[in-house]
Amino acid sequence: MKVLSWTKDTAYLSAFGRQIEVSNVVRNELNGRRKLGLKSDAVLTEPDDGTKPMPYMPRGFPEGSWKITGIVPHTDPKDHYLNPYFIATNAHALVEVWGLDALGGYDKPTGSFVRDSGYGIHWPDPAYSMTTLGCIRIVSKQDLLWLVSQIQTATAAGEEIIFAVSSAR
Numbered sequence: 001m002k003v004l005s006w007t008k009d010t011a012y013l014s015a016f017g018r019q020i021e022v023s024n025v026v027r028n029e030l031n032g033r034r035k036l037g038l039k040s041d042a043v044l045t046e047p048d049d050g051t052k053p054m055p056y057m058p059r060g061f062p063e064g065s066w067k068i069t070g071i072v073p074h075t076d077p078k079d080h081y082l083n084p085y086f087i088a089t090n091a092h093a094l095v096e097v098w099g100l101d102a103l104g105g106y107d108k109p110t111g112s113f114v115r116d117s118g119y120g121i122h123w124p125d126p127a128y129s130m131t132t133l134g135c136i137r138i139v140s141k142q143d144l145l146w147l148v149s150q151i152q153t154a155t156a157a158g159e160e161i162i163f164a165v166s167s168a169r
Helices: 141-156
Strands: 002-007 012-015 018-023 064-073 085-089 093-100 106-116 121-122 136-138 160-164
Touching: 018 141, 064 141, 085 141, 121 141, 136 141, 141 160
Parallel strands: 002 160, 121 136
Antiparallel strands: 002 012, 012 018, 018 136, 064 085, 064 160, 085 121, 093 106
């Protein structure tokens, strides 16, 4: 088994004997970077349990030990968020559902919680985005390509790969 590890609120992920610069900055109501009442800022959960996607405020990558479940190529050159690869995990978290106003923007939290998944590791082109919806953002595209290669090699050799995310506390 191979283990990738990252401590929340730190700038480096440890993988295959190398330190890779990362961030986990999200726009949400806590930092004032996601606006209430603005339809284009409202995002939906990515449930993996068959439930309906619900509006929520993005949060950072959840703590825990998660399996790397695959490498997903994104070949559309116009996709500046996930191109060229998304490293998928089985990470999930309970997130609070937000109500929407009449125009489809955020109104207020509802007190209900649902499961969100879709957390992974990728390289959003910094010319387009310096944040994610909770995923780990690799700072350098070259580091992403190197990590994808290492994961593919380990997976081909039958290795299970775990992504351990811990708190800085």
